[in-house]
Amino acid sequence: MKFKFLVPAVGGIIIIISFIIFTDKGFQTKPYLIINNLKVTVEISQDQTMGLANRVFLKENNGMLFAYPPKTDVTFWMKGMRFPLDFIWISNNKVIATTENIQPPTNNERPAVVNPPEPIDHVLEVNAGFVKKHQIKINDQVSYFLD
Numbered sequence: 001m002k003f004k005f006l007v008p009a010v011g012g013i014i015i016i017i018s019f020i021i022f023t024d025k026g027f028q029t030k031p032y033l034i035i036n037n038l039k040v041t042v043e044i045s046q047d048q049t050m051g052l053a054n055r056v057f058l059k060e061n062n063g064m065l066f067a068y069p070p071k072t073d074v075t076f077w078m079k080g081m082r083f084p085l086d087f088i089w090i091s092n093n094k095v096i097a098t099t100e101n102i103q104p105p106t107n108n109e110r111p112a113v114v115n116p117p118e119p120i121d122h123v124l125e126v127n128a129g130f131v132k133k134h135q136i137k138i139n140d141q142v143s144y145f146l147d
Helices: 003-022
Strands: 032-035 038-044 062-072 085-091 094-102 120-127 142-145
Touching: 038 120
Parallel strands: 038 062
Antiparallel strands: 032 038, 032 142, 062 120, 085 094, 085 120
């Protein structure tokens, strides 16, 4: 008789655990890309004028990804930035150039402006020193996992 109530309770717990494990919430992953055999967790920029402005820091091996379909000439500036950045310019799933250690403005200084050498379809902003530390170079392959 004691098992009469135990079986439904255990069954209910199993259903709840299964729901957590096998639903999107259980397996939710953040978008990322692989560059030079390194996984970089990315935030997809929703406001390309703001980007990382006014943030205090960016976690290691994280970045902000900007997408430009079709390829375009872009200009980035450091307005509102509080920490230095490296820019990785990407076209056709390959690194075409990098711009390293761009400093945030100090006092009333004009923000730095950076551009890729040619039209691109993606830009990855990462912490300054990332390119050097991970030996990112021209023609490195970039794979996206954005779903």
